[in-house]
Amino acid sequence: MENKFRSSCPVTSAIDIVGDKWTLVIIKQMLTEDKKTFKGFTESSEAIATNILSSRLKMLEEFQIIKKEKLPNNKKVNIYTLTEKGLALAPTIIELTIWSTDNFRNYHPDMYSGDQIKMIKNDKENYINLLIKNYKEKNWLK
Amino acid sequence: MENKFRSSCPVTSAIDIVGDKWTLVIIKQMLTEDKKTFKGFTESSEAIATNILSSRLKMLEEFQIIKKEKLPNNKKVNIYTLTEKGLALAPTIIELTIWSTDNFRNYHPDMYSGDQIKMIKNDKENYINLLIKNYKEKNWLK
DNA sequence: CCGGATCCGTTTCGATACTG
DNA sequence: CAGTATCGAAACGGATCCGG
Numbered sequence: 586m587e588n589k590f591r592s593s594c595p596v597t598s599a600i601d602i603v604g605d606k607w608t609l610v611i612i613k614q615m616l617t618e619d620k621k622t623f624k625g626f627t628e629s630s631e632a633i634a635t636n637i638l639s640s641r642l643k644m645l646e647e648f649q650i651i652k653k654e655k656l657p658n659n660k661k662v663n664i665y666t667l668t669e670k671g672l673a674l675a676p677t678i679i680e681l682t683i684w685s686t687d688n689f690r691n692y693h694p695d696m697y698s699g700d701q702i703k704m705i706k707n708d709k710e711n712y713i714n715l716l717i718k719n720y721k722e723k724n725w726l727k
Numbered sequence: 728m729e730n731k732f733r734s735s736c737p738v739t740s741a742i743d744i745v746g747d748k749w750t751l752v753i754i755k756q757m758l759t760e761d762k763k764t765f766k767g768f769t770e771s772s773e774a775i776a777t778n779i780l781s782s783r784l785k786m787l788e789e790f791q792i793i794k795k796e797k798l799p800n801n802k803k804v805n806i807y808t809l810t811e812k813g814l815a816l817a818p819t820i821i822e823l824t825i826w827s828t829d830n831f832r833n834y835h836p837d838m839y840s841g842d843q844i845k846m847i848k849n850d851k852e853n854y855i856n857l858l859i860k861n862y863k864e865k866n867w868l869k
Numbered sequence: 870c871c872g873g874a875t876c877c878g879t880t881t882c883g884a885t886a887c888t889g
Numbered sequence: 890c891a892g893t894a895t896c897g898a899a900a901c902g903g904a905t906c907c908g909g
Contacts, residue, residue, distance in 0.1 A: 599827035600755075604748035613738050623872050631739060634902045639873055661871055661909075670830050677826055678738070680819040685741035688812050765891050776883045781892060803890055 602648060603677070607633055607641045612671065613678055615651070616720065621664050650674070666724045672717050679705065679713055744790060745819070749775055749783045754813065755820055757793070758862065763806050792816070808866045814859050821847065821855055 602608060610631050614620035620629065626638050633641075642665060645651045650671040654664050667674075686702050697705075705712050744750060752773050756762035762771065768780050775783075784807060787793045792813040796806050828844050839847075847854050 598831055599823050600748050600751045603823060604746065604751045606742055606746035609742045609746045610739060613742075617738075624870095627872095634904095635873065636875080637900090637902065640900095663872070673826055673830060677819060677822040680822050681741050681745060682738050684815055684819055685738055687815060689740055769891095776885090777892065778894085779881095779883065805891070 602644075602650070603674070605641070607637055608645065609678075611638075611641055611645065612650070612667070612674055615665065615667050615671070616675060616678060616716065619723070621666060621724070622662055623665075624662075645671070667720065672720060675713050675717055676709075679709065679716075744786075744792070745816070747783070749779055750787065751820075751823075753780070753783055753787065754792070754809070754816055757807065757809050757813070758817060758820060758858065761865070763808060763866070764804055765807075787813070809862065814862060817855050817859055821851065821858075 610629075610633065611620075611626060614626060614629055614631075618629070620626055623635075623638065623642075626633055627635060642651065642653070646653055648670075649668055651665050652668050654666070656662065656664060682697075683702060683706060686697050752771075752775065753762075753768060756768060756771055756773075760771070762768055765777075765780065765784075768775055769777060784793065784795070788795055790812075791810055793807050794810050796808070798804065798806060824839075825844060825848060828839050
């Protein structure tokens, strides 16, 4: 794969991928909401348009952040799953969740309780490892 | 401030802010490259257009992620600095840097050395605390 | 039905010029 | 220096269509 990045700065390169609303929404949904089909993403509360979704899935696949497969017994439905590279974004997503919860709680009375976030903070590494382990067990061994 | 978010999901709300290329670029530049003036941002390698920069600074200020001030002895130059809320994004930025370095190294022969990243990983919390402490010392006590 | 592709009006971007 | 104004180009996103 040739270099698709505009900038030579490492963080900025990541920003070319992550600094996009829909890309982040998709990854978050895969990681924390068990979403894995085209239909599933469109049905989410965020209501992504099909053409936008299509373009983002394609991009994420090109960067090998997700992979597309079909189940052996179902030729219709495409299953999108996070690759190792995609799962490596878990810490970033978690930090973002913590930041959002800490700073915009007043907008979201229904988000994580203080205790939940405190628990995550207290054993962040473990929490992330568990999240990744669960994801793999659920999605990688068919 | 009224609720400006479209979604009730905490992470998605953060994505409304962070899921934007230029927002992330600006915060990264403030945190890791000592950028703090309008001119400074435009001169960066990322070459942000002045109208886009203007709109993003305004948005970040509204969310109290940055604040705008003038130096007492200089009425011309505006100084933008990260607030406590903005500095709380440091962990997210660092995780993003690590992810990018781990996964796109081949595109960037000039980024952090393996040893540097290893050091950051080994003592992430300390590294982040130091980054924040240094930022405050440099920018908050004039 | 599912997974997209296409069309098309609307919004946003972004390069440059311009102003206080 | 710190932004606005302008304007063509690009992206968005809602609706619809289409192959399997």
